[in-house]
Amino acid sequence: MILQTLLLLLGFFQLPLANKGESDKPNIILIFADDLAYGDLGVYGAKGWTTPNLDQLAADGAKFEQFYVPHAVCSASRAALLTGAYANRIGIHGALDHSAKHGLNPKETTIAEMLKSQGYATGMVGKWHLGHHPEFLPTRQGFDSFFGLPYSNDMWPNHPETKNYYPPLPLIQGEKTLAFLEDQSELTTWYTQKSLEFIDKNQDWPFFLYLAHSMPHVPLFVSEKFKGKSSQGLYGDVMMEIDWSVGQIRKKLKELGLEENTLIIFTSDNGPWLSYGGHAGLQGGLKEGKGTSWDGGIRVPALMAWLGKIPSGTTLKQPTMTIDILPTLAEITGATLPPLKIDGNSMWNLLQGKEVKPTPYFAYYNQNELQAVIYDKWKLVFPHVYRTISAGSELRNDGLPVKYAHIRLEKEQLFDLSHDPGETTDIYSNFPEIVKMLHQFAEKARSDMGDQLTQRQGTGNREPGRISEK
Numbered sequence: 300m301i302l303q304t305l306l307l308l309l310g311f312f313q314l315p316l317a318n319k320g321e322s323d324k325p326n327i328i329l330i331f332a333d334d335l336a337y338g339d340l341g342v343y344g345a346k347g348w349t350t351p352n353l354d355q356l357a358a359d360g361a362k363f364e365q366f367y368v369p370h371a372v373c374s375a376s377r378a379a380l381l382t383g384a385y386a387n388r389i390g391i392h393g394a395l396d397h398s399a400k401h402g403l404n405p406k407e408t409t410i411a412e413m414l415k416s417q418g419y420a421t422g423m424v425g426k427w428h429l430g431h432h433p434e435f436l437p438t439r440q441g442f443d444s445f446f447g448l449p450y451s452n453d454m455w456p457n458h459p460e461t462k463n464y465y466p467p468l469p470l471i472q473g474e475k476t477l478a479f480l481e482d483q484s485e486l487t488t489w490y491t492q493k494s495l496e497f498i499d500k501n502q503d504w505p506f507f508l509y510l511a512h513s514m515p516h517v518p519l520f521v522s523e524k525f526k527g528k529s530s531q532g533l534y535g536d537v538m539m540e541i542d543w544s545v546g547q548i549r550k551k552l553k554e555l556g557l558e559e560n561t562l563i564i565f566t567s568d569n570g571p572w573l574s575y576g577g578h579a580g581l582q583g584g585l586k587e588g589k590g591t592s593w594d595g596g597i598r599v600p601a602l603m604a605w606l607g608k609i610p611s612g613t614t615l616k617q618p619t620m621t622i623d624i625l626p627t628l629a630e631i632t633g634a635t636l637p638p639l640k641i642d643g644n645s646m647w648n649l650l651q652g653k654e655v656k657p658t659p660y661f662a663y664y665n666q667n668e669l670q671a672v673i674y675d676k677w678k679l680v681f682p683h684v685y686r687t688i689s690a691g692s693e694l695r696n697d698g699l700p701v702k703y704a705h706i707r708l709e710k711e712q713l714f715d716l717s718h719d720p721g722e723t724t725d726i727y728s729n730f731p732e733i734v735k736m737l738h739q740f741a742e743k744a745r746s747d748m749g750d751q752l753t754q755r756q757g758t759g760n761r762e763p764g765r766i767s768e769k
Contacts, residue, residue, distance in 0.1 A: 324417060324505040324632050325605060326498075326561040328548065329410070329624070331380065331509070332541060333373070333426060333451070333516035336571035338583025339538055340600050345581060347531025348538045352546035353602065356565060360604025361613040361650055365716065367620045367673065368569055370663055371589050371596035373451055374428045376568040376621070377511070381409045381429070381440075383625030383641035387667045388748050390763035395428060396454050397466055402430015403440060404764035408637035410625050411441030414507045417632050422497040424490050425511035426451065432766050433474055442509070446472045446493045452483055452513040452520075459518075459699050483520035486513055487537075491544040495551050502555045505632075510548075512541055517575050518698055532696065534578055559606045562631070564624065567599040574701050576694030586722040591685045592662035592670035593722055594678075609650050616717075618673055619646055620660050640759060659740040661748075669750040672741045676717035677730075679737040682708050683752055713737075 337343060341350045342357040368376045373394040375386035381403070382389060389407055403409075411421040422444045423437040430436070431449035438445050448470065455468035467479035480486075494510050514520070514537045521536040525543065529535025545565065552558045571580035573588040573595075582588060585595035601619075603609060622643030629636050630645040649655045662671040664683075671680045686703040688694070694701060713727040713734055727734060744750070749757030 324419070325608075326506050326508075326552075326557055327414070327419075327628060327632075328508045328510065328561060328563045330545065330548075330563070330565045331377070331425075331511040332565075332567040333511070333513055334569065334572050334580065334589055335515055335538075335541070335567035335600070336580030336582055336588070337585055337595070337598050337600055338581030339515075339567075339571075340602075342602075343583055343600050345538070348529035348535030350538060350542040352542045352549065353565060356545065356549070356563060356602045356604050359606060359611050360563075360602060360609045361615055363601035363603075363619060364614060364616045365618045366566065366599055366601035367597050367618060367660055367662070368567075368599055369597070369620055369622060369661060371569040371591055372664070373426075373568055375663075377428050378403055380568075380621040380624060381411075381509075382407050383410075383622050383637070383643040384639075385622065385642050385661065385663060385748060387663045388640075388642065388757075388759060389761050391429070392666055394451060395430060396450060397431060399430065400432075401763040401765045402432060402435030404762060405434065405439060406764075407639065407761075409441045410628060411437070411507060411509065413441075413625065413629060413634045413637065414505075414632060415441055415443075417634050418505060419632075420501040420504060420506040421509075422494075422501070422506070423447065423509045423511070424493045424497070425509075426513045426516075427511070430764065434766065435764055436471070436474055438474055444473065444497065446470075447490065447511070448480075448513060451516055452480075452486070453517055455480065457518070483513070483518065484522055486520060487540045487544055488522050488524075491547050494544075494548055498548070498551050498555070498557070502557060510544075512544070514541060515580060517572060517578050517700075519578050532577060534580065538580075562603065562605040562608075564601075564603050566601040566621065570596045570599065572700075573688055574694075574703055575698070576701070577696030578698050584721050587685065587687060590664070591687075592664050592680070592683075593685070594716070594720060597662050598720075603650060610652055613650075613652070615649060617649060617655065617657060618660060618675065619649065639761065659737075659744075661741070661744050663748075665751065667749050667751045669741060669744060669748075669752060672737050672744070673716075674737060674740060676715055677733055677737060678714045678716050678722070679734060679741070680708065680712045680714070680722075681741070681752060682710060684708075 341354040378386040378391035423442040425447040469476040525540040571588040587593035587595040626645040657675040689704040712725040745755040747759040
């Protein structure tokens with residue numbers, strides 16, 4: 300294990316030589332946390348721990364109050380982030396594990412592939428979760444380098460509910476396994492170190508760094524330097540280490556004189572895994588969590604800072620979504636949008652304080668179920684089955700989950716999220732015209748991408764990549 304650790308600490312990314320990009324193209328750092336909840340940052344009301352570096356990032360740029368993921372589960376959320384398309388459009392559902400024989404189709408265009416066409420060096424550190432077979436790894440999807448895990452950090456033999464179902468958890472560099480993890484306490488530190496190395500090596504030309512933290516997804520691990528630092532416990536310690544990681548990256552940018560030409564984006568793949576009790580994040584007043592299309596599952600914190608380009612201290616209230624990141628980066632860098640249809644729209648005008656017409660967003664879950672549509676301040680939720688913590692359940696604080704109960708929502712419900720972010724009061728009968736409008740949006744989505752809840756087949760769906768059976 301000592302030798303393995305030394306290999307990790309001494310290993311370097313091997314990047315091809317590249318010409319220096321044009322000075323007007325910013326460096327881009329996209330930080331994607333795992334299961335980090337809406338209320339987990341100080342600027343979103345966190346209690347029990349502090350996040351000074353992330354709070355400063357918000358002060359230096361924009362804080363989003365209504366930022367969404369389209370799918371409240373790992374693989375689907377990541378597919379949407381990196382392609383700008385709803386994951387159900389491109390055939391990615393749920394959370395892929397070691398038994399999956401499919402992944403993100405190489406025909407799809409990722410942010411990394413798009414930016415490489417503009418002369419960017421591209422590196423990925425952290426959790427991938429879009430196919431663990433070689434043909435689906437980051438190095439086949441536009442990234443010059445990769446250091447991290449092929450899927451979630453709980454997909455290992457120590458899973459509390461499925462002991463020994465998963466094989467040993469591989470830590471991969473490029474396409475080679477460096478080690479099988481027996482302990483994850485240094486994972487956030489390693490990810491941070493590899494990110495800093497990538498920035499150092501690519502400081503002379505434009506770069507895109509995608510840092511996808513494994514934390515605060517369970518099982519929670521934290522290094523010795525942050526153990527016991529928060530008043531909340533282990534989850535708070537983990538949050539403080541993630542915040543430290545952001546601080547280290549910003550410090551490096553400042554040292555290299557890159558701070559003013561770097562766009563930093565920080566967000567999360569979905570809301571908290573509530574069944575894990577004290578090992579889950581803070582809902583921030585929202586309803587439910589991960590694995591649901593209520594706002595607690597799909598609304599996440601989001602911060603974007605680019606000194607001198609995004610007005611500091613901005614708060615954005617208009618709904619936006621992770622699918623908007625790719626087209627935003629295309630506009631900023633002058634890149635051409637992917638040839639296959641995507642679903643997002645550029646946020647650049649919004650980030651600069653200009654008025655932008657709202658657009659409808661859709662929340663999909665399970666196997667292509669259209670569970671909700673969001674437009675401006677309105678949210679229409681369709682009848683479906685969702686999971687919840689049973690009343691009277693005694694949540695734990697030892698890394699073991701309680702069982703979910705399942706509830707069937709029998710009737711459509713409408714919410715005004717500007718006054719009721721917790722989705723407590725159904726106002727469906729009060730606004731028939733709004734309901735009609737949202738139904739029209741939903742029907743277009745069903746015609747295009749299908750909807751399992753209404754047994755609709757879409758015309759715009761694409762297949763994922765699949766390994767060839769031998």
